Amino acid sequence: MELFLATPRGFCAGVVRAIEIVERALDLYGTPIYVKHEIVHNKYVVNDLAKKGAITLKDINEAPIGGTVIFSAHGSPPKDYEIAKSKNLKIIDATCPLVTKVHNEAKKYNGKKIILIGHKGHQEVIGTTGQADMYVYDDREDNILPKYDSDEELVVLSQTTLSVEDTNKVANQIKNQYKNAIIRNDICYAVSNRQNAVKELAELVDLIIVIGSVNSSNCVRLKEVAESYGTKALLANSPDEIEEDNFYGLLNIGITSGASTPEILVDNFINFLKPSKINIIGTDERDINFTLPVELQ
Ligand code: SF4
The missing domain is CATH 3.40.1010.20 (4-hydroxy-3-methylbut-2-enyl diphosphate reductase, catalytic domain)
Structure with a gap:
């Protein structure tokens, strides 16, 4: 079986920045750090940061008075910031620029x-x-x-x-x-580049595996884009989330991953599938970096 890997895939600049904000905040301010909403929509990333001391909150009201809170990459309404100020929280904003x-x-x-x-x-x-x-x-x-x-x-x-x-x-x-x-055209560069790569992939393979979490909007859209081009697509973080029958008899499988999916999850799938050949499809995207909040620089 040959594997076709979409390029670009995986982390976007906003996700890289959000994760770095949590890691630097843990280094600077110690544990625990509270994160309002999942920092990015990927359970592997959230669990990894939780092990380091970053506690995800569903609601800003759950944060203890005087704690440190990071607002997730997805953005939050002004009332959440007001509640955070009223609780004397130290606020760090990881909203993607x-x-x-x-x-x-x-x-x-x-x-x-x-x-x-x-x-x-x-x-x-x-x-x-x-x-x-x-x-x-x-x-x-x-x-x-x-x-x-x-x-x-x-x-x-x-x-x-x-x-x-x-x-x-x-x-x-x-x-x-x-x-x-x-x-206004607000769909971001990373989402549009990953969707373009999936369209290319869809022409070449029998199945596309979108690696990522089911609550990730951009991952679900990648799956839908693949399906709209007539190619079967599955969304999962790891091989054990997919019935093995789905892989039997396939000669060409495509892999992509969402903007919040770490590359280690792609490596895990490659190790599981053991392809005879790996083909890279698409082109690298321009390197984009977003600066960190001043207090963490
Ligand atoms: S997907 Fe786009 S908008 Fe969302 S965090 Fe990444 S760069 Fe920012």
Whole structure:
């Protein structure tokens, strides 16, 4: 069996930064450190940091008075920061700068009609909707746009981790109905590059394994993109999460991984599959680095 490895795959700059923030904070301030929401959506990463003393909280109210809290890469609403201040917490912000950019757009356009294309209940959407009044259009359940005047100068933002193609479809639908709509392109470089690589992979293999966690939006989108190109796809963090029958008789298997998936999980799959040959598909992405918060530099 030959293996086809998608490039790029795995950690994006926002995830590298978020993990480094937790590790540096542990070094500087000691344990425990509290993390509001999973720092990134990958259970291996979260468990690894937990062993080092980073405790994940579902709600900022769970943090003890005077502790140190890190806000996750997905972004959080302003009210969470207010609660943290009222509890005298030391706040470290690991929100990805590309999510902060969307927050800044929301604040800039506050007062206009804003439509956020996003998945209701996702942490990033919770964070962005806290920045300004907006209507959330979730393409998994909505198919009717909100009713505004046809010449309304509304603004369209999006969650950073959606499918590029699905989001473009919704944006075009909005543009057709509202000719003055300002469409921002908020899907991030890492998500769009990984989806492009998966499309290439889908042409070559019988099965694509997307390595990552089921609560990772960008991983689920990679699986959906593969399936939309007619290729069977599975999402898992490790081989033991997949029935072995899925691999029998396959000559070509593709592997990719989400922006929050560490490369060790890819190595584990390669060791399990023992391919006769490994082919690299796609091209490396430009090296992007985000600076750390000043207090951790
Ligand atoms: S996927 Fe994109 S927006 Fe999300 S953390 Fe990575 S770089 Fe930032």
